[in-house]
Structures are given as C-alpha cells and as structure tokens.
Amino acid sequence: MDHFTYNNGTLCAEDVPLDAIAAEVGTPFYCYSSATIERHFRVFTEALQPLPATLCYSVKANSNLAVIRTMAEMGAGADVVSGGELIRALKAGVPPERIVFSGVGKSKEEIAQAIDAGISQINVESEPEIAAINEVAAARGTKAPIALRINPDIDAGSHDKISTGRSEDKFGIEWTRAHEVFTAAAALPNVVPMGLAMHIGSQLANLQPFRDAFVRLRDVAAMLKADGLEIQTLDLGGGLGIPYDGSTLPTPAEYGAMVKDIFADLDYRLLFEPGRVIVGNAGILVTRVLYIKEGATRRFVILDAAMNDLMRPALYGAHHEMVAVADPGQSPREPADVVGPICETGDAFGNGVSLPPLKAGDLLAIRTAGAYGAVMASMYNSRALVPEVLVKDSNFAVVRERLGIEELLSHEKMPGWLPQTTR
Numbered sequence: 001m002d003h004f005t006y007n008n009g010t011l012c013a014e015d016v017p018l019d020a021i022a023a024e025v026g027t028p029f030y031c032y033s034s035a036t037i038e039r040h041f042r043v044f045t046e047a048l049q050p051l052p053a054t055l056c057y058s059v060k061a062n063s064n065l066a067v068i069r070t071m072a073e074m075g076a077g078a079d080v081v082s083g084g085e086l087i088r089a090l091k092a093g094v095p096p097e098r099i100v101f102s103g104v105g106k107s108k109e110e111i112a113q114a115i116d117a118g119i120s121q122i123n124v125e126s127e128p129e130i131a132a133i134n135e136v137a138a139a140r141g142t143k144a145p146i147a148l149r150i151n152p153d154i155d156a157g158s159h160d161k162i163s164t165g166r167s168e169d170k171f172g173i174e175w176t177r178a179h180e181v182f183t184a185a186a187a188l189p190n191v192v193p194m195g196l197a198m199h200i201g202s203q204l205a206n207l208q209p210f211r212d213a214f215v216r217l218r219d220v221a222a223m224l225k226a227d228g229l230e231i232q233t234l235d236l237g238g239g240l241g242i243p244y245d246g247s248t249l250p251t252p253a254e255y256g257a258m259v260k261d262i263f264a265d266l267d268y269r270l271l272f273e274p275g276r277v278i279v280g281n282a283g284i285l286v287t288r289v290l291y292i293k294e295g296a297t298r299r300f301v302i303l304d305a306a307m308n309d310l311m312r313p314a315l316y317g318a319h320h321e322m323v324a325v326a327d328p329g330q331s332p333r334e335p336a337d338v339v340g341p342i343c344e345t346g347d348a349f350g351n352g353v354s355l356p357p358l359k360a361g362d363l364l365a366i367r368t369a370g371a372y373g374a375v376m377a378s379m380y381n382s383r384a385l386v387p388e389v390l391v392k393d394s395n396f397a398v399v400r401e402r403l404g405i406e407e408l409l410s411h412e413k414m415p416g417w418l419p420q421t422t423r
C-alpha cells in the first residue's frame with residue numbers, strides 16, 4: 001500500500017500533484033511519501049509485538065536525512081555500514097544506543113567513530129576485525145560492544161548479487177566456528193561480545209530461507225549459552241522483499257509470526273534491520289519524456305532520467321513499473337523500450353513495456369524506487385545528481401537539491417604542468 005494515487009486526472013503523492021512538483025523542481029526527481037514511510041514502519045513494528053524488538057532501519061536503502069528523521073521521530077534505530085551513514089543517522093536524531101554498525105570492511109577510523117559515538121554494537125564479520133576493534137578500543141581505554149555476524153550457509157534464493165548468507169559469500173563468520181570465535185573474543189580485554197547477528201540477503205520472496213537461518217541462529221545461541229557465554233542480543237538483519245510487479249510476497253505480519261514462532265519466550269533482545277520493505281514503495285522517480293523515436297524495429301521512449309539516476313534495472317535487470325502522471329484512463333497500451341540518454345545500451349528501464357500513448361513533454365513515474373534508488377545514483381556522463389523531494393499531506397520540500405556540473409567541477413583541479421586556463 002502506498003500514497004501515490006490519481007486524483008483529478010493527475011498522479012499525486014499524498015495530496016500533492018506530481019506535475020506541480022515537476023514545474024517547480026524540474027525533472028528528473030525522486031519523490032517520497034511520508035505517510036507511506038510511516039505506515040510501513042508502523043506495520044513492521046506492530047508485526048513484531050510483543051517481542052522485545054528494536055527496529056534498526058537499514059540506512060543504506062535510503063539515507064536522506066529527512067527520510068531517516070521521519071523514522072527516528074517514530075522511535076527507529078539505525079543499521080549503518082559506513083562512517084558516513086553513522087554521521088547521517090546521528091544527525092537525523094537516531095539515538096546512538098539504537099545504532100548497529102555492519103559491514104565486512106570497517107576501517108580503524110570508522111571503528112573509532114563508532115566507539116566514540118557510543119553505538120549499541122558493532123557487528124563483526126571476521127577475526128582480524130575483532131582484533132582491530134580490540135586495539136582501537138584499548139587505545140581509547142574503553143571496551144567496545146560487538147556481535148558476531150554468523151554466516152549460516154543458507155541460500156536466500158534472491159538475486160545472486162544480493163544474496164549474502166552462503167558459505168561462498170564474503171559475509172559473516174562461518175556458523176560452525178561461532179563458538180570458537182565468540183569464546184576467543186570474550187577473552188579479549190577491550191571487546192564485549194553481546195550476541196549474534198545475521199543477514200542472508202535482500203529482496204527475499206519467501207519465508208523459508210529466513211526460517212532456516214533463524215532456527216540455525218537460535219540453536220547456535222542456545223549452544224553458546226549452554227556453555228556459559230552471555231548472549232544478550234540477536235540481530236536478525238533485514239531482507240524482506242517487496243512486490244515490484246504486483247506479485248504476492250510474504251507480509252510483515254507473516255514474517256513477524258514466523259519470527260515469534262522461533263524466538264518467543266527466549267530471553268534475547270531482538271534487533272531487525274529492514275530497509276527496502278519500509279521505504280521501497282514509498283518513493284518514485286519522476287521523469288519527463290524527451291523524445292519518442294520510431295526505430296527500425298522498436299519504438300523508444302527516451303526519458304530525461306537514466307541509469308545514473310536509478311541503477312537497479314541496468315545492474316540487476318530489475319523490473320520497475322512505469323505509469324503516466326496524467327491519468328491515461330482506458331486508452332490502449334502500446335509497447336515501447338523505455339530508455340535514458342546515457343551512451344550505453346544497458347541504459348534502459350524496460351523493454352517492450354506496455355504504456356499508454358505518450359508524447360514529448362509528458363511525465364512518467366517509475367514506481368517502487370524509494371529503496372536503493374537515490375542512494376545508488378551517480379553523476380555518470382557528468383549528469384546532475386538527482387534531487388529528492390519529501391511530501392507530507394499537501395506540503396512538499398526539496399530534501400536534497402540537484403547537484404550540477406558546477407559542484408562537480410569545483411572539486412577538480414588542473415595539475416601544475418598543464419595550463420591553468422584555456423588559451
């Protein structure tokens with residue numbers, strides 16, 4: 001469920017017509033709905049009640065400050081994977097005691113940053129990383145809370161590039177070594193192992209891999225506990241998928257029921273790191289048709305948005321639904337290849353897409369673009385970095401401005417051996 005619906009012939013974000021935003025902001029732009037973010041956050045929270053759960057929103061999905069703050073205002077924690085994301089989460093108002101830091105390659109500077117901020121736990125993924133944390137904490141005369149991310153060797157059944165829980169993936173410590181590594185960590189003077197963590201992948205379309213992985217996590221935790229090791233937190237990661245094409249996927253309520261089935265009555269604080277399921281369909285990319293080109297064998301709708309603005313189709317072959325902003329009603333659909341201006345054949349949002357008649361100047365909305373959209377945008381081809389707009393009821397605000405070529409060039413310098421000015 002989202003809040004992008006037609007009203008008086010125009011697609012609106014909540015109560016704001018998208019053509020009005022386009023007229024003011026220009027295209028392309030991302031548009032997010034506060035009501036949709038809030039609703040998804042609430043639904044996920046309710047699905048886990050009455051478990052002792054902390055929802056650490058996975059900032060990588062959409063790290064706009066205003067988006068994070070919308071959830072921080074509702075009590076969200078944050079899952080961060082870089083020093084930059086940590087700064088964002090803190091700046092957005094997420095309390096440090098609700099922040100977890102994940103990722104296979106944290107630098108010592110990032111570890112120091114996390115310790116100084118007093119975050120809840122650092123999820124560690126290797127023994128050298130534990131040693132590094134111990135060293136950084138020792139230099140600061142403190143102890144760092146850590147959790148062992150274990151690799152359960154379970155295939156999430158998702159896209160190969162976003163499955164993370166198989167033994168051949170770079171993530172986590174193999175589950176069969178959890179006891180050994182936890183025991184060694186517990187003997188170090190400057191780290192405090194708090195618990196275990198897991199994340200087996202993203203855009204999971206069914207619950208069985210979650211169930212298998214969670215049962216494994218529960219059993220490993222029980223084994224460690226039985227040996228007198230103290231396990232306070234279990235971080236179950238994120239990964240619940242969303243429908244990009246109208247298909248039926250497990251709901252947060254079904255996910256919550258499965259989690260309760262496995263973890264109810266156990267004495268752990270549970271952490272969750274959902275990203276996509278909260279913000280995915282709370283965002284759209286609004287773009288304008290530049291040209292309709294009748295090719296030799298295909299019809300092309302050429303947009304002013306490109307793969308640098310939304311990479312998912314080019315990178316994963318991902319499907320995103322596209323709709324006209326002006327309500328096309330029942331007009332007959334025509335197939336077209338929807339492409340951007342970038343000089344690569346891979347710069348396409350869909351081939352043979354069934355669309356209403358479109359002409360140059362028309363606005364199109366690319367749906368379900370709130371997660372892994374703006375965060376993965378680049379300035380490839382020296383295109384502007386796409387702006388972001390947040391809507392609340394009948395108000396909208398530009399929450400990230402369009403960054404153009406001037407900003408880009410202001411960071412580039414001529415080396416001394418080249419003329420400083422053009423002749």
Ligand code: LLP
Nearest residue numbers: 058102199202203238239273274275276372
């Ligand atoms: N926790 C960890 C440790 C993660 O690595 C991720 C996502 C999440 C939580 C959040 O997962 P979610 O609930 O959003 O599925 N760029 C890709 C997705 C990459 C996901 C990376 N990790 C895409 O566009 O599909």
